Ligand code: ADP
């Protein structure tokens with residue numbers, strides 16, 4: 001199977017509770033290769049740019065406030081079937097509905113503060129990685 005790229009974000013509620021290392025460990029243990037990684041604190045505008053597809057949703061304003069409220073860690077992850085496998089590792093959007101042992105079950109607080117982001121398709125994986133990383137920031 002062909003290798004895919006997906007974007008992972010450790011969200012502000014998870015960096016705040018010092019879960020960054022544990023989440024990165026789960027990602028590595030699950031067989032993902034980290035091709036690029038950095039920590040940053042988004043402005044409201046940068047968070048709005050990233051979540052543009054959700055701009056008409058009722059939760060858009062709260063979500064972008066939350067995502068710009070503290071440091072995040074963004075990663076480009078590579079693996080066969082990366083998009084689907086990573087979404088399996090993190091669990092359902094709502095931590096209350098996420099399977100036991102998933103990242104969102106372990107570290108999410110509610111449907112908004114759900115600890116991590118994952119791309120929803122290989123096309124969006126490439127697009128979202130491009131929002132945060134330049135070619136120079138990739139390891140080969
Ligand atoms: P996912 O992150 O699982 O792909 P979505 O793309 O639907 O989920 O939503 C993007 C992010 O918006 C979610 O991860 C979550 O932080 C937030 N969100 C989604 N649905 C809601 C909701 N009903 N209320 C508040 N926040 C939400």
Ligand code: MG
Pocket residue numbers: 118119120
């Ligand atoms: Mg999504």
